[in-house]
Amino acid sequence: MTNLEKYINAFAEGLDIKPEQTAGLEYQAIPEWDSVGHMNLIASIEDTFDIMMDTDDIIDLSSFEKGKEILKKYDIEI
Amino acid sequence: MNYSELLEIPPFSLDKREKERILTEKLKQLTQKHIESCAAYRNMMRAVGYDGDKIKNYYDLPFIPVSLFKEMELCSVDKSEVFKTMTSSGTTGQAVSRIFLDRTTAGNQQKTLVKIVTDFTGAARMPMLIIDNPSVIKNRAMFSARGAGILGFSIFGADKTYALDDDMNIDLEAVEAFLEKHKGKKILLFGFTFMIWQHFYKKLLQLDRKIDLSNGILIHGGGWKKLVSEAVSQEEFKQRLTDVCGLWDIHDYYGMVEQTGCVYMQCECGRLHASIFSDVITRRAKDFSVCENGEAGIIEVVSMLPESYPGHCLLTEDEGVILGEDDCPCGRKGKYFKVNGRLKNAEIRGCSDTYAAKFQ
Numbered sequence: 001m002t003n004l005e006k007y008i009n010a011f012a013e014g015l016d017i018k019p020e021q022t023a024g025l026e027y028q029a030i031p032e033w034d035s036v037g038h039m040n041l042i043a044s045i046e047d048t049f050d051i052m053m054d055t056d057d058i059i060d061l062s063s064f065e066k067g068k069e070i071l072k073k074y075d076i077e078i
Numbered sequence: 079m080n081y082s083e084l085l086e087i088p089p090f091s092l093d094k095r096e097k098e099r100i101l102t103e104k105l106k107q108l109t110q111k112h113i114e115s116c117a118a119y120r121n122m123m124r125a126v127g128y129d130g131d132k133i134k135n136y137y138d139l140p141f142i143p144v145s146l147f148k149e150m151e152l153c154s155v156d157k158s159e160v161f162k163t164m165t166s167s168g169t170t171g172q173a174v175s176r177i178f179l180d181r182t183t184a185g186n187q188q189k190t191l192v193k194i195v196t197d198f199t200g201a202a203r204m205p206m207l208i209i210d211n212p213s214v215i216k217n218r219a220m221f222s223a224r225g226a227g228i229l230g231f232s233i234f235g236a237d238k239t240y241a242l243d244d245d246m247n248i249d250l251e252a253v254e255a256f257l258e259k260h261k262g263k264k265i266l267l268f269g270f271t272f273m274i275w276q277h278f279y280k281k282l283l284q285l286d287r288k289i290d291l292s293n294g295i296l297i298h299g300g301g302w303k304k305l306v307s308e309a310v311s312q313e314e315f316k317q318r319l320t321d322v323c324g325l326w327d328i329h330d331y332y333g334m335v336e337q338t339g340c341v342y343m344q345c346e347c348g349r350l351h352a353s354i355f356s357d358v359i360t361r362r363a364k365d366f367s368v369c370e371n372g373e374a375g376i377i378e379v380v381s382m383l384p385e386s387y388p389g390h391c392l393l394t395e396d397e398g399v400i401l402g403e404d405d406c407p408c409g410r411k412g413k414y415f416k417v418n419g420r421l422k423n424a425e426i427r428g429c430s431d432t433y434a435a436k437f438q
Contacts, residue, residue, distance in 0.1 A: 028161050028181070035162070035184075036215055039232050046236065052203055055192045055233050059185070 014044030090410035147175035187339030206235020209269025270300035292324030301428025
């Protein structure tokens with residue numbers, strides 16, 4: 001599985017949505033991605049890539065695209 | 079100075095003079111903003127004859143009673159921009175506060191909480207044991223203060239585990255598995271004071287097996303009322319937890335849903351600290367004049383966070399004492415204080431106290 005596929009799956013599982021819904025998604029754009037969903041999403045991404053994100057990055061991860069950028073800091077190229 | 083610039087300043091680094099200057103400027107701006115955008119607030123400020131040009135210090139800004147958020151919908155943004163409504167904890171039949179948050183305010187709340195709390199816990203996230211049950215955050219549309227507290231502090235944790243089940247019984251299997259998995263690591267515990275006492279401490283006491291939480295740091299809040307009635311002091315609360323599970327790094331916090339984010343954390347010297355983002359003022363009940371340090375009075379809280387609702391200057395229903403400013407032995411600048419409890423005849427509030435009301 002490519003990193004992009006893993007990333008999409010992490011998003012879909014974390015927010016309990018379909019993989020097709022993830023592209024271009026932004027925080028609060030759908031009911032599933034609220035503050036509760038956000039913490040589940042973070043856990044899901046962390047499990048997938050076996051990383052521990054900084055608190056600032058958890059706050060900054062405000063969209064599907066932004067998440068890719070943040071993951072670069074953890075040496076993960078999507 | 080805008081809020082992002084402010085977030086770059088270490089939260090306990092400014093002395094009285096600098097902090098006063100920033101708070102006065104920002105709180106005056108907020109007052110003006112809310113006058114312009116919240117009709118009910120505008121009427122109140124008109125009624126008290128507010129004139130921004132005459133305000134030289136934030137101590138002179140008009141404050142509104144915190145209970146007003148129960149009686150009125152006070153909102154300074156268009157309803158379409160409200161993306162989260164938070165409610166206070168209340169006992170059954172009590173009216174609850176409704177606090178309307180837009181994206182900016184909600185985001186700043188979380189960022190501010192991070193700055194303040196990491197000053198005590200360090201920046202690294204820790205495995206987290208939540209002394210509550212998971213259903214508290216299940217109702218996502220309407221957020222209670224208790225759920226918001228747990229969720230807000232969740233950002234400091236990883237591998238979050240709930241120590242209690244839906245019936246508030248301790249889930250010993252889950253707790254022991256969690257501790258085994260994270261053996262030797264520093265762990266974060268979070269919960270509300272009464273729940274910790276009633277459902278965690280008292281149950282641990284009855285167990286034959288000992289669990290070891292000497293690596294833990296506990297953050298707890300939500301009110302002391304019930305424990306005061308059981309004659310459990312703060313010192314005893316800490317001591318008993320140390321005795322039963324080795325937990326010694328324990329920090330109470332004072333905060334309220336009307337000013338989420340600006341929590342007042344208890345330092346190593348047992349004092350609550352005001353950060354650069356907010357402040358406490360104690361006032362005399364007879365004329366609302368400002369108390370001397372060491373004199374008990376009604377607590378007013380001011381915060382630079384509330385942009386979407388006029389909650390930047392609030393008179394609480396709590397009594398407290400300012401103990402000093404800029405010179406706590408822990409090294410943190412700003413005021414340090416203690417909370418004596420609720421004013422007489424005030425209704426019960428606080429996540430811990432409203433829950434505890436069921437145990438009368």
